[in-house]
Amino acid sequence: MITLTDFLIVSAALFCIGLYMIVSKHNAIQILIGIELMLNGAILNLVAFGKFDKINNGGQIFALFAIVLAAATTAVALAIILNVYKKYRTIDPGRINNLKD
Amino acid sequence: MGRLNIQVSPTGRDLEGLIINYLKTLIPYQDLSTIYFAIAAVLLPLFACIVNCCLPGKRNKVSGWIATIAILVSCILSISIFAKIWNGHPAHIQQLWFIIGSTQLYAGILLNNLSAILLLLVSVIALPVHIYSIAYMKNDENYDRYFIYLSFFCFSMLALVVVDSMALFYAFWELVGFSSYLLIGFWFTREKAVQANKKAFLMNRIGDVGLLTAIIILFAQYHTFDITQLFGDGGLVSQSTITNGLWISPVGSLPAIWQYVACGGIFLGVAAKSAQFPLHTWLPDAMEGPTSVSALIHAATMVAAGVFLLGRVYPIFNTTELDILAVIGCFTAFMAATIALTQNDLKRILAYSTISQLGFMVMAMGVGAYASSLFHLVTHAFFKCLLFLVAGIVIHQMQHIKEDNDLDIDPQSILYMGGLRKKLPFTFIAAVIGGLALIGLPFTSGYLSKDGILIQAVDWSDNKNILFRLVPIGAIITTWLTAFYVARLIVKVFFGEFKLEQFHPHIKYHISDGGWKYRVPLMLLAVACLFPLFSLNPVLYEHAWVFTGFSSTHLQRINIYHTIVPIGVNILSLFLIYWAWAVYTERKLLIFPQTGLLFHMSYHEWYIDKVYRKVIVRAVMALSRVLSWFDRKVIDGFIHLLSTVTIAISKIAAWFDYNVIDGISRLLTFIVQITGNFVRRFQGGKIQYYLFSMLAIVLALLIYLSV
Numbered sequence: 091m092i093t094l095t096d097f098l099i100v101s102a103a104l105f106c107i108g109l110y111m112i113v114s115k116h117n118a119i120q121i122l123i124g125i126e127l128m129l130n131g132a133i134l135n136l137v138a139f140g141k142f143d144k145i146n147n148g149g150q151i152f153a154l155f156a157i158v159l160a161a162a163t164t165a166v167a168l169a170i171i172l173n174v175y176k177k178y179r180t181i182d183p184g185r186i187n188n189l190k191d
Numbered sequence: 192m193g194r195l196n197i198q199v200s201p202t203g204r205d206l207e208g209l210i211i212n213y214l215k216t217l218i219p220y221q222d223l224s225t226i227y228f229a230i231a232a233v234l235l236p237l238f239a240c241i242v243n244c245c246l247p248g249k250r251n252k253v254s255g256w257i258a259t260i261a262i263l264v265s266c267i268l269s270i271s272i273f274a275k276i277w278n279g280h281p282a283h284i285q286q287l288w289f290i291i292g293s294t295q296l297y298a299g300i301l302l303n304n305l306s307a308i309l310l311l312l313v314s315v316i317a318l319p320v321h322i323y324s325i326a327y328m329k330n331d332e333n334y335d336r337y338f339i340y341l342s343f344f345c346f347s348m349l350a351l352v353v354v355d356s357m358a359l360f361y362a363f364w365e366l367v368g369f370s371s372y373l374l375i376g377f378w379f380t381r382e383k384a385v386q387a388n389k390k391a392f393l394m395n396r397i398g399d400v401g402l403l404t405a406i407i408i409l410f411a412q413y414h415t416f417d418i419t420q421l422f423g424d425g426g427l428v429s430q431s432t433i434t435n436g437l438w439i440s441p442v443g444s445l446p447a448i449w450q451y452v453a454c455g456g457i458f459l460g461v462a463a464k465s466a467q468f469p470l471h472t473w474l475p476d477a478m479e480g481p482t483s484v485s486a487l488i489h490a491a492t493m494v495a496a497g498v499f500l501l502g503r504v505y506p507i508f509n510t511t512e513l514d515i516l517a518v519i520g521c522f523t524a525f526m527a528a529t530i531a532l533t534q535n536d537l538k539r540i541l542a543y544s545t546i547s548q549l550g551f552m553v554m555a556m557g558v559g560a561y562a563s564s565l566f567h568l569v570t571h572a573f574f575k576c577l578l579f580l581v582a583g584i585v586i587h588q589m590q591h592i593k594e595d596n597d598l599d600i601d602p603q604s605i606l607y608m609g610g611l612r613k614k615l616p617f618t619f620i621a622a623v624i625g626g627l628a629l630i631g632l633p634f635t636s637g638y639l640s641k642d643g644i645l646i647q648a649v650d651w652s653d654n655k656n657i658l659f660r661l662v663p664i665g666a667i668i669t670t671w672l673t674a675f676y677v678a679r680l681i682v683k684v685f686f687g688e689f690k691l692e693q694f695h696p697h698i699k700y701h702i703s704d705g706g707w708k709y710r711v712p713l714m715l716l717a718v719a720c721l722f723p724l725f726s727l728n729p730v731l732y733e734h735a736w737v738f739t740g741f742s743s744t745h746l747q748r749i750n751i752y753h754t755i756v757p758i759g760v761n762i763l764s765l766f767l768i769y770w771a772w773a774v775y776t777e778r779k780l781l782i783f784p785q786t787g788l789l790f791h792m793s794y795h796e797w798y799i800d801k802v803y804r805k806v807i808v809r810a811v812m813a814l815s816r817v818l819s820w821f822d823r824k825v826i827d828g829f830i831h832l833l834s835t836v837t838i839a840i841s842k843i844a845a846w847f848d849y850n851v852i853d854g855i856s857r858l859l860t861f862i863v864q865i866t867g868n869f870v871r872r873f874q875g876g877k878i879q880y881y882l883f884s885m886l887a888i889v890l891a892l893l894i895y896l897s898v
Binding site for chain 1: 878
């Protein structure tokens with residue numbers, strides 16, 4: 091029997107993996123994947139907690155919105171990455187350090 | 192200005208009157224033009240010296256003419272001053288110089304008979320020498336430097352004779368010595384010239400110290416440097432007496448010993464400048480300078496400064512001191528004459544004859560023949576200058592022969608000369624006139640002055656101890672010796688065969704008297720060596736105007752000496768001249784042995800230089816070696832010890848500084864550096880670090896809030 095706790099554990103694991111990827115990877119695509127993983131962890135939480143709202147299915151609907159938004163942000167992020175690559179000839183965020191004071 | 196003065200003097204005319212009255216109190220009784228002339232005459236050579244310093248180029252021919260024109264104008268001014276002052280009222284002007292405490296020191300110009308004639312003499316002698324130098328030095332590399340020095344010397348010497356204060360006198364005395372030093376060492380690339388000018392300078396230092404001591408003692412006793420106040424008629428010196436071991440003057444008293452020390456100091460000054468016995472050895476060596484310099488400075492003018500000093504301070508000497516002066520002067524004259532007998536260097540013979548004649552002057556001062564001494568100073572300046580200029584021409588021609596034929600000879604040695612009267616007829620005549628004046632034969636100026644000295648020396652010893660007779664006897668013998676060595680010199684140079692031709696038969700030469708720049712000075716000086724310039728009567732020195740100008744009492748021909756001495760001296764002199772001529776041309780009569788004690792004594796200049804070297808120089812060197820050792824070992828050792836201790840202390844201090852004081856600050860910087868390095872990692876511009884640190888902070892906050 092799969093309980094709510096299992097869902098939450100999987101979701102926490104996804105979030106942590108995403109977080110780790112964001113902090114440690116040298117490739118902007120992989121970082122984007124990490125962001126998606128974190129987003130999906132959060133969406134999994136929404137769906138899991140949706141069983142307590144069986145009348146309106148608020149959790150399910152909110153998850154759908156989140157997926158759509160995530161797809162949009164991913165498209166924007168990929169476009170940014172493409173432009174960054176054009177400008178710096180690299181997508182390693184460690185080497186794009188123009189944010190430094 | 193005018194408005195301010197209105198209350199003091201209502202009209203401008205009164206103001207003028209006040210100024211004139213003030214000037215009259217300042218300068219009692221003469222018009223100022225004489226003084227202005229004197230100042231101009233003194234300053235012109237200095238001006239020429241400065242102008243020549245500023246001229247471009249090393250061999251600028253203009254420099255000679257600038258110096259000559261300056262001295263020519265000085266000469267004309269001196270003549271006009273002389274015409275006004277001689278036997279007239281002395282001119283004396285003073286100006287407050289400076290004040291020390293309550294002592295006021297004045298500086299000024301004093302023109303009396305003595306300074307007027309010296310002023311005239313120096314400028315008149317300097318003029319032909321300048322003209323001669325233009326020709327004589329024309330090929331020298333340092334032509335302009337020569338005239339700078341020569342003008343500077345003329346300035347110092349002219350100033351020396353006109354100043355009225357002993358302090359100023361001393362200053363110019365030193366400047367005269369200094370310019371002499373410069374000119375002796377004019378060819379400073381020659382080792383001998385450098386040695387000679389050092390020797391002259393050192394020996395003059397001894398005299399300078401003596402003179403300075405004397406001036407200080409005089410000031411301590413009389414509280415003034417003023418020459419008129421000190422040595423004038425009825426001045427402070429003539430009013431002071433020595434009683435009971437005290438030297439009493441109107442303004443104070445000192446122990447009598449100081450009077451002797453002062454006189455001794457003055458004598459040292461005189462001996463050094465005028466080359467008297469203990470300090471005379473610098474003068475023969477000083478002949479290393481250019482011959483024209485020897486003529487002006489080391490024969491005619493500078494060496495006379497000592498006698499001039501004697502003339503200025505004459506009243507200070509008491510009879511005993513005058514006797515000592517007479518003895519030393521006589522000894523110097525005799526010694527120098529004996530040395531001149533055997534020397535072979537043309538200029539050295541003349542140098543010793545200068546010493547001998549200066550000895551005559553000092554002796555004359557000593558025997559009280561004040562006027563004759565100064566008279567001899569004047570006449571000697573002319574004929575000695577003439578002889579030196581003649582020597583310059585002869586040496587110049589010998590130098591030409593030497594260079595043309597590439598010979599290895601000393602151009603100054605009379606052994607190589609002879610028969611030059613045919614080659615240099617004009618020079619020969621000048622030499623003969625100068626030589627006769629030096630011997631003191633009648634119809635020359637030398638006769639007038641020298642016989643005056645001899646007669647007065649005889650008079651002086653007449654009523655004294657028998658030993659004092661040695662002084663006039665020595666002087667007369669010196670006169671005969673002079674006759675002999677002058678005849679020897681002239682015969683060896685101008686008569687007989689040309690020796691150089693005998694040694695080197697193949698030499699070619701063409702020599703002559705030279706242009707007008709050589710002839711005119713010789714002519715002027717030769718004329719000044721004859722009697723008419725000084726006295727219309729060629730045999731009686733008492734009538735010479737220079738003599739009467741200085742002699743207050745008119746001398747009468749009181750005794751037989753006035754006739755016997757000149758006749759006896761001159762007859763024997765004539766005989767000696769003939770003898771020298773016979774010996775050195777015909778070689779018939781006695782040939783002098785070149786061996787024996789007397790010859791060696793004379794040839795080696797009485798061994799005085801050697802004795803000085805053995806005794807004084809060696810003692811001084813030993814002393815200085817001891818002092819140097821003391822310096823090196825004791826004083827330097829102490830200083831080394833101090834420096835070692837200081838270095839050790841400073842090393843400790845350096846260690847403390849480095850490790851403790853610097854250590855603290857270095858620790859601080861190290862901490863700051865670590866912190867900075869740690870913190871800057873978060874600001875590296877890497878987006879992931881920012882994210883990571885944000886995460887860490889959020890976690891930290893969570894943990895903090897939950898605990």
